Amino acid sequence: MSQRVLVKQLQSLPDGPVSVSGWVETVRDQKKVQFVILRDETGAVQLVNPATRELAEDAGPEASAALALTETISALATGTFLTVHGQLKHDERVKLGGVEIKVAALDIAAEALPETPIAADSGMDKRMxxxxxxxxxxxxxxxxxxxxxxxxxxxxxxxxxxxxxxxxxxxxxxxxxxxxxxxxxxxxxxxxxxxxxxxxxxxxxxxxxxxxxxxxxxxxxxxxxxxxxxxxxxxxxxxxxxxxxxxxxxxxxxxxxxxxxxxxxxxxxxxxxxxxxxxxxxxxxxxxxxxxxxxxxxxxxxxxxxxxxxxxxxxxxxxxxxxxxxxxxxxxxxxxxxxxxxxxxxxxxxxxxxxxxxxxxxxxxxxxxxxxxxxxxxxxxxxxxxxxxxxxxxxxxxxxxxxxxxxxxxxxxxxxxxxxxxxxxxxxxxxxxxxxxxxxxxxxxxx
Amino acid sequence: MSQRVLVKQLQSLPDGPVSVSGWVETVRDQKKVQFVILRDETGAVQLVNPATRELAEDAGPEASAALALTETISALATGTFLTVHGQLKHDERVKLGGVEIKVAALDIAAEALPETPIAADSGMDKRMxxxxxxxxxxxxxxxxxxxxxxxxxxxxxxxxxxxxxxxxxxxxxxxxxxxxxxxxxxxxxxxxxxxxxxxxxxxxxxxxxxxxxxxxxxxxxxxxxxxxxxxxxxxxxxxxxxxxxxxxxxxxxxxxxxxxxxxxxxxxxxxxxxxxxxxxxxxxxxxxxxxxxxxxxxxxxxxxxxxxxxxxxxxxxxxxxxxxxxxxxxxxxxxxxxxxxxxxxxxxxxxxxxxxxxxxxxxxxxxxxxxxxxxxxxxxxxxxxxxxxxxxxxxxxxxxxxxxxxxxxxxxxxxxxxxxxxxxxxxxxxxxxxxxxxxxxxxxxxx
Missing domain, CATH: 3.30.930.10 (Bira Bifunctional Protein; Domain 2)
Structure with missing residues (x-):
């Protein structure tokens, strides 16, 4: 089994490399920075990625990878299950548990259809x-x-x-x-x-x-x-x-x-x-x-x-x-x-x-x-x-x-x-x- | 709930008065002495009663009670649920756990029909x-x-x-x-x-x-x-x-x-x-x-x-x-x-x-x-x-x-x-x- 870290364990871990598996709850795709809320059965954590929106003409492979990652995040549908590899950082300004993960790479395990048929406030029968x-x-x-x-x-x-x-x-x-x-x-x-x-x-x-x-x-x-x-x-x-x-x-x-x-x-x-x-x-x-x-x-x-x-x-x-x-x-x-x-x-x-x-x-x-x-x-x-x-x-x-x-x-x-x-x-x-x-x-x- | 003692507890109790509840497994009704094997969910114990088969003409109420108890035991059907009150006695000659209970009184909770339809060696379908x-x-x-x-x-x-x-x-x-x-x-x-x-x-x-x-x-x-x-x-x-x-x-x-x-x-x-x-x-x-x-x-x-x-x-x-x-x-x-x-x-x-x-x-x-x-x-x-x-x-x-x-x-x-x-x-x-x-x-x- 993969070295999976649960969200509830993050607060007690030191800053450094970490891998977390869960599903996408929300994506906030801002021009300069992207935020993803990733949830697992123990809680939710914020992922952060500085957006790369276009390549300079002399861009190397690293910049290409950064552009690809940005586009992957932009396309993430709610409910997509994935494993994120990245750097854990403690930051008390982050409301969600005081930690965030700077994304290095995403392994998408299963994509979800883009339109989620219900929301938290849907009627009971619809939710059922x-x-x-x-x-x-x-x-x-x-x-x-x-x-x-x-x-x-x-x-x-x-x-x-x-x-x-x-x-x-x-x-x-x-x-x-x-x-x-x-x-x-x-x-x-x-x-x-x-x-x-x-x-x-x-x-x-x-x-x-x-x-x-x-x-x-x-x-x-x-x-x-x-x-x-x-x-x-x-x-x-x-x-x-x-x-x-x-x-x-x-x-x-x-x-x-x-x-x-x-x-x-x-x-x-x-x-x-x-x-x-x-x-x-x-x-x-x-x-x-x-x-x-x-x-x-x-x-x-x-x-x-x-x-x-x-x-x-x-x-x-x-x-x-x-x-x-x-x-x-x-x-x-x-x-x-x-x-x-x-x-x-x-x-x-x-x-x-x-x-x-x-x-x-x-x-x-x-x-x-x-x-x-x-x-x-x-x-x-x-x-x-x-x-x-x-x-x-x-x-x-x-x-x-x-x-x-x-x-x-x-x-x-x-x-x-x-x-x-x-x-x-x-x-x-x-x-x-x-x-x-x-x-x-x-x-x-x-x- | 009654002060019920479980059979498995008897060995660690001192000689003296005790009450045990269970069901009759076998009765051995000999002329001079009666033995009953009483089972509960934790084990089986031997009850013993010196038989009183007839009354002298000048018999008092105690002898009458003894006769009644003997007749009650003689009539016990396998499967009858009862509580026995009696004297616990440790005796290493008793094969069944090294203890027996001398019966003082029996409270019958529910009689069983005298003919048990199966035995331990009955065929599986019959037992089912x-x-x-x-x-x-x-x-x-x-x-x-x-x-x-x-x-x-x-x-x-x-x-x-x-x-x-x-x-x-x-x-x-x-x-x-x-x-x-x-x-x-x-x-x-x-x-x-x-x-x-x-x-x-x-x-x-x-x-x-x-x-x-x-x-x-x-x-x-x-x-x-x-x-x-x-x-x-x-x-x-x-x-x-x-x-x-x-x-x-x-x-x-x-x-x-x-x-x-x-x-x-x-x-x-x-x-x-x-x-x-x-x-x-x-x-x-x-x-x-x-x-x-x-x-x-x-x-x-x-x-x-x-x-x-x-x-x-x-x-x-x-x-x-x-x-x-x-x-x-x-x-x-x-x-x-x-x-x-x-x-x-x-x-x-x-x-x-x-x-x-x-x-x-x-x-x-x-x-x-x-x-x-x-x-x-x-x-x-x-x-x-x-x-x-x-x-x-x-x-x-x-x-x-x-x-x-x-x-x-x-x-x-x-x-x-x-x-x-x-x-x-x-x-x-x-x-x-x-x-x-x-x-x-x-x-x-x-x-």
Missing amino acids: DWRFLDLRQARNNLIFRVQTTLEHAMRTYWVERDYIEIHSPKLMSSPSESNAELFSMDYFEDKTAYLAQSPQHFKQMAQSAGFGKIFEIGDVFRADPSFTSRHATEFTSVDAEISWIDSHEDVARMQEELLQFAIQAVKDKHGAEIEELFGIEVVVPTVPFPRIPLAEARETVKQRGYEIPRTDGDLDPEGERQVAAYIEETYGHQFVFVTDYHPEIRPFYHMRDPETGMTRSYDLLFKGVEITTGAQREHRVRILEEQAVEKGLDLAGLEHYLDFFRYGTPPHGGFGMGLARLLMLLLGESSIREVTFLFRGPTRLAP | DWRFLDLRQARNNLIFRVQTTLEHAMRTYWVERDYIEIHSPKLMSSPSESNAELFSMDYFEDKTAYLAQSPQHFKQMAQSAGFGKIFEIGDVFRADPSFTSRHATEFTSVDAEISWIDSHEDVARMQEELLQFAIQAVKDKHGAEIEELFGIEVVVPTVPFPRIPLAEARETVKQRGYEIPRTDGDLDPEGERQVAAYIEETYGHQFVFVTDYHPEIRPFYHMRDPETGMTRSYDLLFKGVEITTGAQREHRVRILEEQAVEKGLDLAGLEHYLDFFRYGTPPHGGFGMGLARLLMLLLGESSIREVTFLFRGPTRLAP
């Missing part, structure tokens, strides 16, 4: 059409470095605590959650395969298999016609499931510790850059996060003057924002666990508390948006069957799932969390589309 | 039907702990070197590699969606986006009718792609370092247990791995007396085993890079060496089985188009892909590796089905 160009922006690059750090910290938290990472299948013979929002396709032998809407069945299977504590970060699919800023037809789901819990509280405690650990890692590594490019301070949450029962949350929202239009007893998005505002004002906290959901608004497999009749489950709100549902699962097969029938489900379609419990399963619970939602809120972005590498929605299947 | 029971075997549990360590080490290697982790979409508007082996489904607005056969397009897109170095560990899908021990319709693919390389050699060097690092981590953490349960020594490979050009490899195979039946100039599985045997005998190495493949047997996007006419690509064999194809990619759009046309591909279906190169892409390359193949070979298993959490094949879509 040209996502690979959109991702060249420094802030977009940072999004995925933050995602990398966030995920790696979560996995490290789990691996250090002896969790097993699983990869559950996305091709299934029956729906994983419900019949709604399901992609299906022809499989071998005239069978129909369905795409997993969540790893729910399989992470519970791992408990029956005696795995104890597991996690998975993987794709899930929803044939969801929604066009909101929070929905996609394919997204990365962060899932965990643990055995021998006493209630959903054990799951909540794990999740709050996990998030504290992961957000701390992001702040440590990218806090300053996030502040610079997103204008937002990363706040590491204290534990325990505040908890509020759903009924109390609804009452609080009402007292704040907002009437929730839903009749099923749940919160709506504005209600969630109101709860979060109340928690922020009262506890100075960006997270809140909403607890004690009625079984009517929860899936059949959530365990119910015999005393209150409520499910042992929670939603986690971050900055007023739901990012997680967590619960203790019902592991007693007779009760599980009763609850499924009560919800109108067909037990025949659940046979494989119910088998897990017929042959013994310990008390267990877990959560599922949308990675893009977490990232969107952490960075103060307005849509998961901005923080997804390539968004997929009802009208978006390419590039 | 009841995979969650099959996974309770200590060796199967170990497989996924090894996988967790292997993956986490690979990610750590990359994250420490500033790679970005991506999650590329699995829903695509056009095939990612070829039209063969493609799952398709109805999408919104009468569109057809295809399941990604590899993240190839998207990891190259990340290079055009200026991400520099990326990796992805995620699902890919192949509508592959094969029934071999190495093929599946869905599997976890380990992918990396890096910019500014000089040739495929830069990719190979990264991959061999990565594998050395990851296998070292597995040996450090699980080496002794792998030796115990799989009878195999984990060998940490030295770098560089041996390299052999394909033509030389074929010649060597021929000299060893095996005539490769393929006429396309490639190796077949037996040829691969012969090459590996030769390398093992000559260099004492389990890995070998086979290089210099002719363009005819490589995809259109592999870069060709102008001097030799061969592709800048390799296959990596581990213990005689191919686990990877790696290559430098052609990033010059005109040549790329020529090579696609030469392969008979329709450029119209490649428009999104070709756009990545029209707007500038640095020289780059990468590899894709099947996680299950690597794991299968590392543990000396005979099929990827044994090392996949839930295998998917032409006749296997459940559980």
Whole structure:
């Protein structure tokens, strides 16, 4: 591999010869001097070249080379990938990092078409059409470095605590959650395969298999016609499931510790850059996060003057924002666990508390948006069957799932969390589309 | 969460009261004494209970309780999950870890049906039907702990070197590699969606986006009718792609370092247990791995007396085993890079060496089985188009892909590796089905 120097390393290098590889962000082609902003994945640097516009009659080969270099730079299209060889010079007058490179030679690796189809301020749909160009922006690059750090910290938290990472299948013979929002396709032998809407069945299977504590970060699919800023037809789901819990509280405690650990890692590594490019301070949450029962949350929202239009007893998005505002004002906290959901608004497999009749489950709100549902699962097969029938489900379609419990399963619970939602809120972005590498929605299947 | 002690912790605890949670592996119900082997995710321990078979007429409540406990143990089905409270006692005569627990009380969390449908020696297909029971075997549990360590080490290697982790979409508007082996489904607005056969397009897109170095560990899908021990319709693919390389050699060097690092981590953490349960020594490979050009490899195979039946100039599985045997005998190495493949047997996007006419690509064999194809990619759009046309591909279906190169892409390359193949070979298993959490094949879509 070539002796490539990254832009972020330039400031710590002495003046002298250097080679940097990246792409052309802008060219300022002035009569007497040319400036090129060259960007790589770590930053941008200014290249400078004194222009040679014409040759004297007695010009030697050096002057000819200088003219050729000037003409090459004049013709550079934005997005051209090249390696520059030149002299690094520290100069505090240079705004961009206090260094510049005086060009000696350019090796063009790949030219770009001269007309770039989008600009940084193009509309979102246009930018999505040209996502690979959109991702060249420094802030977009940072999004995925933050995602990398966030995920790696979560996995490290789990691996250090002896969790097993699983990869559950996305091709299934029956729906994983419900019949709604399901992609299906022809499989071998005239069978129909369905795409997993969540790893729910399989992470519970791992408990029956005696795995104890597991996690998975993987794709899930929803044939969801929604066009909101929070929905996609394919997204990365962060899932965990643990055995021998006493209630959903054990799951909540794990999740709050996990998030504290992961957000701390992001702040440590990218806090300053996030502040610079997103204008937002990363706040590491204290534990325990505040908890509020759903009924109390609804009452609080009402007292704040907002009437929730839903009749099923749940919160709506504005209600969630109101709860979060109340928690922020009262506890100075960006997270809140909403607890004690009625079984009517929860899936059949959530365990119910015999005393209150409520499910042992929670939603986690971050900055007023739901990012997680967590619960203790019902592991007693007779009760599980009763609850499924009560919800109108067909037990025949659940046979494989119910088998897990017929042959013994310990008390267990877990959560599922949308990675893009977490990232969107952490960075103060307005849509998961901005923080997804390539968004997929009802009208978006390419590039 | 309860004060749960893991089985592996028992040996270091003093004699005294203890609570352990797990599932019943076997019950030995002798007339005078009962033994239960209780297993959790960390090991197995023997529970012991002096049997009380009948009550004297003047028996008090203690004797009644003893009788009840004896009857409970007699009725325990294999797979019942329970928590035992009792007295831990160190006794070197106990073969299983030198400790046993004298039962004081049992809390049964979930009973199991009395007839277990499979045994450890059941046929593979039967075991796959009841995979969650099959996974309770200590060796199967170990497989996924090894996988967790292997993956986490690979990610750590990359994250420490500033790679970005991506999650590329699995829903695509056009095939990612070829039209063969493609799952398709109805999408919104009468569109057809295809399941990604590899993240190839998207990891190259990340290079055009200026991400520099990326990796992805995620699902890919192949509508592959094969029934071999190495093929599946869905599997976890380990992918990396890096910019500014000089040739495929830069990719190979990264991959061999990565594998050395990851296998070292597995040996450090699980080496002794792998030796115990799989009878195999984990060998940490030295770098560089041996390299052999394909033509030389074929010649060597021929000299060893095996005539490769393929006429396309490639190796077949037996040829691969012969090459590996030769390398093992000559260099004492389990890995070998086979290089210099002719363009005819490589995809259109592999870069060709102008001097030799061969592709800048390799296959990596581990213990005689191919686990990877790696290559430098052609990033010059005109040549790329020529090579696609030469392969008979329709450029119209490649428009999104070709756009990545029209707007500038640095020289780059990468590899894709099947996680299950690597794991299968590392543990000396005979099929990827044994090392996949839930295998998917032409006749296997459940559980």
